[in-house]
Amino acid sequence: xxxxxxxxxxxxxxxxxxxxxxxxxxxxxxxxxxxxxxxxxxxxxxxxxxxxxxxxxxxxxxxxxxxxxxxxxxxxxxxxxxxxxxxxxxxxxxxxxxxxxxxxxxxxxxxxxxxxxxxxxxxxxxxxxxxxxxxxxxxxxxxxxxxxxxxxxxxxxxxxxxxxxxxxxxxxxxxxxxxxxxxxxxxxxxxxxxxxxxxxxxxxxxxxxxxxxxxxxxxxxxxxxxxxxxxxxxxxxxxxxxxxxxxxxxxxxxxxxxxxxxxxxxxxxxxxxxxxxxxxxxxxxxxxxxxxxxxxxxxxxxxxxxxxxxxxxxxxxxxxxxxxxxxxxxxxxxxxxxxxxxxxxxxxxxxxxxxxxxxxxxxxxxxxxxxxxxxxxxxxxxxxxxxxxxxxxxxxxxxxxxxxxxxxxxxxxxxxxxxxxxxxxxxxxxxxxxxxxxxxxxxxxxxxxxxxxxxxxxxxxxxxxxxxxxxxxxxxxxxxxxxxxxxxxxxxxxxxxxxxxxxxx
Numbered sequence: 001x002x003x004x005x006x007x008x009x010x011x012x013x014x015x016x017x018x019x020x021x022x023x024x025x026x027x028x029x030x031x032x033x034x035x036x037x038x039x040x041x042x043x044x045x046x047x048x049x050x051x052x053x054x055x056x057x058x059x060x061x062x063x064x065x066x067x068x069x070x071x072x073x074x075x076x077x078x079x080x081x082x083x084x085x086x087x088x089x090x091x092x093x094x095x096x097x098x099x100x101x102x103x104x105x106x107x108x109x110x111x112x113x114x115x116x117x118x119x120x121x122x123x124x125x126x127x128x129x130x131x132x133x134x135x136x137x138x139x140x141x142x143x144x145x146x147x148x149x150x151x152x153x154x155x156x157x158x159x160x161x162x163x164x165x166x167x168x169x170x171x172x173x174x175x176x177x178x179x180x181x182x183x184x185x186x187x188x189x190x191x192x193x194x195x196x197x198x199x200x201x202x203x204x205x206x207x208x209x210x211x212x213x214x215x216x217x218x219x220x221x222x223x224x225x226x227x228x229x230x231x232x233x234x235x236x237x238x239x240x241x242x243x244x245x246x247x248x249x250x251x252x253x254x255x256x257x258x259x260x261x262x263x264x265x266x267x268x269x270x271x272x273x274x275x276x277x278x279x280x281x282x283x284x285x286x287x288x289x290x291x292x293x294x295x296x297x298x299x300x301x302x303x304x305x306x307x308x309x310x311x312x313x314x315x316x317x318x319x320x321x322x323x324x325x326x327x328x329x330x331x332x333x334x335x336x337x338x339x340x341x342x343x344x345x346x347x348x349x350x351x352x353x354x355x356x357x358x359x360x361x362x363x364x365x366x367x368x369x370x371x372x373x374x375x376x377x378x379x380x381x382x383x384x385x386x387x388x389x390x391x392x393x394x395x396x397x398x399x400x401x402x403x404x405x406x407x408x409x410x411x412x413x414x415x416x417x418x419x420x421x422x423x424x425x426x427x428x429x430x431x432x433x434x435x436x437x438x439x440x441x442x443x444x445x446x447x448x449x450x451x452x453x454x455x456x457x458x459x460x461x462x463x464x465x466x467x468x469x470x471x472x473x474x475x476x477x478x479x480x481x482x483x484x485x486x487x488x489x490x491x492x493x494x495x496x497x498x499x500x501x502x503x504x505x
Contacts (some may be wrong), residue, residue, distance in 0.1 A: 012225045022105040022166045022178075024489060037117040040127050046114055047134050051214070053110050054276050055103035056143060056373050058150065060443040061288045062096040067445040068307055071466035073300035074355055075291065080302065087472040090481045092414065092505050098487040100152055103143040109172070116171050133203030139194035140216045140224070142295035146191050147228050150184065151447050152484045155502060160185035161501060178494030181486075184232075191228065195221055214277040214372070219245060223273045223376035228437050230384050231451065239388035242381040245273065249378045253410040258328035261360055261371055273376035286361040286369025289441075293368040294331040294359040303332055304356040304440075306463035311437050321413040325437060331359035357501055360441045383431055383445035387452075395420045398427050402434055409438070428456035446482070453477030480504025 037043050064070050065080045066088065072080070080086035085096060105107040114195060115138055118124070124131040156162045164187040166179050224239035252271040260271060278285070291299035312326035361371035382405045389398040399418040406415040420427040432452045435444060453459055459493050460476040467473035475481075485505040491498055 001263055002045070005462070016350075022101065022494070029184075037114075037121050039121060039123050040131065042133055043114070043118055043121055043131070046117075047137055050107070050110050050114060050138060050141060051276070052105045053284075054144070055100070055107055055148070056276055056287055056375055056443060057283065057288075058096070058099040058103055059152070059446075060098065060285065060373070060441060063443050063446040064288065064441055065187050065302065066090065066096070066461040067449065068305050068462045068466075069440055069445055070289065070302035070358070071305045071356070071463070072469055073289070073294070073303045075299035076301045081470065087470045088475050088479075088481065090485065092485040092488040092501065093490065094485070094487075097152075097484045098489060100484065101149070101487050101490065104149050105166075107145045108142055108168075111138045111145070112169055112171050114138045115169075118178040129183070129203045130203040135200040136201040136203065137216045140198035140221055143191040143194040143198070144224055146187055147224065147231075150187055151231060153486065153502065154184055154484045157184060160232075164188075164498075164503075165496075166497065177207075178496045180496040181500045188232065195225060213272045213274050219248075220274045220376065223381070226381060226384050227376075230387060231447075235391045238384055242388070244382040245378060245381045246385065249381075251378055251382075251405070254324045254409060254411055257324045257409065259401045260374070261328060271378045272374055273378060275375060276373040278370055278372050280370065282370075284361075284367070284369040285371055285373060286358075286363075289358045290369065294357050294362050296355040296357055298368070300355065300357050302358065304358050305466050307461040308436065308440060309356050309468070310463075311433065319350065322411050323409055323437075324411050327362045327407055329358065329361070329440060331357040358441060375444060377439075379408075383438075386431050387428075390424055390431065393424075395422060395424065395427050398431070401412065402430060405434065405438070421456070425457050428452055429458055432456045432458055449477060450482040453482070 038062055062085065070080075070086075072086065083089070083095065085094070089233065090097065092492070115135060118131070118135060121131065131485045146165070146167075150157055154162055154164050160183065162184050163181045163186040165181055165189050167182040167190060169190065198216065199218065202218060202221075222241050222244055226238050226245065229235075229238035229241060250270060280297065286294065289300060289302040291301070294300075309326075309330065312323050312330075326430050361369060364370045382401055386398040386401040389395070389401060399420055403415055418427075418430055420430065432448060435448050439448075441444075449458075449460060454477050457477075460475045462473050464473065480503055483502050483504075486497060486501050491501060
């Protein structure tokens with residue numbers, strides 16, 4: 001896809017930031033959809049542009065800074081402190097809420113424009129399979145964006161009658177006055193319709209039928225269904241979808257695990273189900289945490305939090321087994337963790353001695369801090385399966401599932417089998433822990449705590465050295481800020497939503 005990206009008028013118009021509300025994106029004078037798509041070639045190009053508009057980075061950035069994934073770095077110039085996000089400040093004026101809200105709605109609007117404009121494509125019947133496949137891509141992406149909105153802005157995805165988000169499938173006109181929030185069940189109905197259509201019409205036209213993880217494939221649809229079912233408490237279907245993907249995939253070997261993120265990632269994408277491809281003219285996800293590179297000389301604004309770092313046990317000798325994720329995720333001044341002196345077996349002691357630079361997105365195409373954004377990975381399906389097993393009371397099965405994942409991340413030897421002692425709370429806590437380690441800096445921690453904090457009897461865990469700068473040490477697992485506020489711009493511009501702000505804001 002790096003060679004297929006286009007700078008399109010369509011994409012530019014659909015990414016204007018100065019909109020007043022979720023549906024006020026198309027301004028007077030913009031191109032009508034019927035004038036945008038004359039033929040299949042235009043439709044193809046606009047689909048490629050649509051992929052470039054899929055939002056995910058803003059959720060990764062917000063999650064890492066707001067939760068317990070990072071600590072203030074040695075080169076911090078006020079990032080996370082000036083706006084209060086590192087101090088758990090979240091309100092209707094927060095840029096993070098607005099960014100996640102509007103970026104997903106801009107993408108939804110782009111999907112709607114493609115779907116409406118496709119009705120006038122002259123040569124559609126001559127290319128019907130590809131035509132339907134393109135529509136399938138757009139509808140799957142729309143479902144994904146609605147899922148993102150629901151996850152952040154619905155207070156309870158397990159309640160079909162709870163307020164969801166604004167639902168629209170048309171291309172808004174400038175005379176539209178705004179829409180109210182819909183119930184979760186209504187949003188879910190559209191998402192399921194979109195995914196059903198996508199599954200039935202994905203087609204066989206390359207590259208959409210291929211295993212290339214930068215396009216919507218059948219595995220993308222199954223992965224989204226699995227995550228969607230889990231979040232809304234449909235454990236039976238969530239486990240079925242997760243098991244389908246587990247059965248058809250293989251976890252990356254421990255020797256190659258770090259290569260999922262580095263410059264050689266193209267060779268080790270078997271575990272990656274879907275990623276948003278980033279090239280040299282795109283934003284660099286690694287610049288969320290550093291300015292230059294992932295070394296201590298690279299001006300790190302943020303470092304890995306000590307509480308997260310300490311979840312990775314260090315080896316007590318050069319030949320000892322270790323968790324390969326520490327090498328993949330941390331650049332500790334070039335230290336080889338397999339050769340750490342026994343004097344530093346206690347990672348809490350070692351972390352006092354150095355800077356813990358985040359290394360999950362080191363480089364790509366020869367550019368530091370540039371990497372593709374991993375949205376769905378096979379490891380997440382193991383966690384989904386484990387959650388479903390715990391919910392069903394199968395703690396032995398859940399322990400075996402978690403052990404299988406840990407075994408794949410162990411350099412040598414055999415990973416121990418977790419012992420939950422018939423205690424579901426311990427099992428939920430172990431899944432939450434493993435998700436924290438495996439999926440750090442991938443945008444999951446905030447939503448994981450929203451879903452699992454109470455079940456696991458856990459909250460965010462900031463080390464005292466990381467929170468002393470602003471005393472932001474405690475955050476309750478029942479805090480209203482585990483659901484995002486509707487942005488103030490939406491409230492002010494959209495009369496239909498004025499009384500539908502989330503509780504606590």
